[in-house]
Amino acid sequence: MEKDGIKMVTIKAVARLAKVSPSTVSRVIADHKSISAETKERVRQAMAELGYYPNYIARSLIKRSSHALGLILSRSTESAFSNPFFAEILRGISKVTQEHQYALVLSTAENYKDEAKQCLQMIMERRVDGLILLAPRVNDELILELAAHKHPFVVVGRVNGLPQHYAVNNDNIQASYSAVRHLLNLGHRRIAFLNGPAEYTFCQDRYQGYCMALREFGLEVDERYIRYAQLDHKDAYKLGKELLNLRPRPTAFFAVDDLMVIGLYRAIKEERLNIPEDVAVVGFNDDSFAHLLDPPLTTVRIPIYEMGKAAAETIIAVLDGKKVTPPQKILSSELVIRGSCGAKTPSQLTAEE
Amino acid sequence: MEKDGIKMVTIKAVARLAKVSPSTVSRVIADHKSISAETKERVRQAMAELGYYPNYIARSLIKRSSHALGLILSRSTESAFSNPFFAEILRGISKVTQEHQYALVLSTAENYKDEAKQCLQMIMERRVDGLILLAPRVNDELILELAAHKHPFVVVGRVNGLPQHYAVNNDNIQASYSAVRHLLNLGHRRIAFLNGPAEYTFCQDRYQGYCMALREFGLEVDERYIRYAQLDHKDAYKLGKELLNLRPRPTAFFAVDDLMVIGLYRAIKEERLNIPEDVAVVGFNDDSFAHLLDPPLTTVRIPIYEMGKAAAETIIAVLDGKKVTPPQKILSSELVIRGSCGAKTPSQLTAEE
C-alpha cells in the first residue's frame, strides 16, 4: 500500500467506498454509457474523496498502448539542441501531443547507431506507441527496419527507398531552387554552396535545387564551389574561408542552414569583404536570429512549427487507426528577402518586409 | 499475440524456447547470481533468437516505478521553447537521463494552473517517478502541494517557504549585484532595470542584487526606473521605450534576460542613441546570440547546462534512495564583458575575450 510514503489509491479502494465492483469504477472512468447516473455520481464522489488517479501503467499494460510518442535527437547532443530548428519542431509536436493527451518521451543519441538502438528499444519495450523521426538519411537503415517490423512512425523529411510510409516535409528542392535563382537574378554566377552532411536527404534535396537553378541559367555545377560542413557555425567558418580563398572568388554563398551563416559572416568580414556589396549570402530556416545579423539575412523560411504539428497529428491519427491521406505531406516555404543580397529584383519580392 | 501486426515476444515464449520457467528468464534479465552459467547462456540465446525485449510497462507495474522523469514547460508554449535557456537546460537534463537509462517525459502548459494540473497528473498517474520543475514562483502552490504529498521533485531555481527540498540554482543575487556594480564602476548612476514577471523568484533575486549594488554606492532605488516585462523582446521593446522617455534619461540598462535585450537594442537605436556611448546595456544568460548583437552584449553567463545536469542527477539519486547532500546546490556565474558598456575597468575583467 505504500511506496515512498505515498498511499496508492486503487480502483478497489474506490469501489469499496462507493459500494460497487471494481469494474463499475473502471466503467465510470471510461464514461461508459450503461452506468446509471446515480452510480456514476457516487463513484465520482468516492474518487474525489480519495483523491484517486488512474494508474497509467496498469492501464497501458492491458490496453497495450502507452499513449506516448517517442522523439530522438540524434547528432551530438551539443549541436542538436542548440539548433533553433529543434526548438521549433518540438514546439509544434508538443502542442499536438498535449491536445491529444499523449505523453512525449524525449531522448538523445550521440550518433546514428545509438539513435537506432534507442528508437528500437523505446518501441519494442512499449514505452511509446509511435515514433517521430527527424533528419532522415539516405538509405536510412533505422527507417527501413522500423518499416519492416511495421512499427508506427512518421518522418520529418524525405525518405528514399520506401514506397509506403508517413512523412511530413517542406519543399526543399523548390526552396533551394528559388534561393539560388534569386542570386542568379541578381547577376551572380559563381555561387558557392555550403552544404550540410551529404548523408541527410534534405542536404541532397537542397543540392538538387541548387543544381537545377544553375543549369536553368546555362551554368555548370562546379564542385570546387561546394563544401560539406557540419550544421554549426564553426565548421562553416573554416569552409567559408576555404571558399573565399578560391580564385576566381565566389560572389555569393548559399548556406544550407542559418547557423552556418554565423561562421560564414565572420569569415567574410575577416577577409575585409562587405556583405552584400562584395559577397551576397542566402541562408536556410529563417532562425530567430536571422533578422538580427548584420546585414539581416535573406533566407528561406520553412514552416518548422507546422511541420512538427503535422507530424504529430499524422502519427496520432495512424495510432488511432484512422486513414491518413495523403501519407506524405509537403509544406511550402518562402524566400524572405532582407539585406544580405543587395538590391531586390521585383520578380523576387515576397510579402515579407 | 498480435497488435498492429507486431508479434509480441513475451517472457513466456522465451521460456518455452529455452525450456525453462518464466521466472528463470526473468532472473536472467536481472542477471541474478543464482542462475547457472549454462542456463543463462541458453536463455540469452533464446532471447536473441526471438528478438525479445522486456515489456517496460509490465515491469513498471510490478516495480512501481516508471523509471521516467517529468519536465513541464510552463509560460505560453510560444515563449518557452524559443528561449535558449530551455534548450540548454534540456540538454543538460537529457544528458543525464540518457546515462541513467531514464526516460524523459516532456510536457507543455499554457499557464500556471495547467502546469500544476499536468505535474500532479504525471506523478499521480505514475507516468513518471519524479519531476524537474523550472522557474519557481513566489509561494509556489504546486511545489508546496508536491512537497505535502511527498512526491519526489527537484527545482531549478529558488523556492521560498519550504525548508526541506531539492534544488539547483545559480547565484542570482550575487550575479545581478556584480552586473550592476560593473555599470556603477563605469560611472553610471541612473541604471534602469528591465525585470521579468515579479512572481518568479529569480526575478525577485535579481532585483535584490540590483538594489544591493545601488545601495552600496549610496544610491536610492528609484522605482520609476524599473519595469516588469515578459521575457521576450516585444514587451522589452515597449517598456524600453518608456524608460528611454524618462527625464532624466537612464544612462544604463540592466535586463533580466538576454531575449529582452533584442527589443531594448531596437528601442535604443530608434531613439537614435548609441550603445555604449549614450546608453550602456547589460544582459543576463549569455544566450548564444549575445555575442552576435551589435555591439556584442555584456551579460551574465550562468551555467545552464550544468544546472540541468545537476538537477537530473539530484532527482535520480533521490529516487535511487541515495542521500543527496547538500540538498540545495548553488552554481556560480560570471560576468562576460563585451562591447555594450564601453570601456572596461580593469577590476571587472574576466577571462573571456
Place this chain on the structure above:
DNA sequence: ATGAAAGCGCTAACAA
C-alpha cells in the same frame, strides 16, 4: 539452481 503461484492495478468478455 529452478519452478509454481500469486499478484501489480487495471480492463473486458461473459454472466446475471
Place this chain on the structure above:
DNA sequence: TTGTTAGCGCTTTCAT
C-alpha cells in the same frame, strides 16, 4: 445496469 472472472507481461516470495 452491474458483478464475476480472467488475464495484460512481468517479478517475486516460497517451495523444492
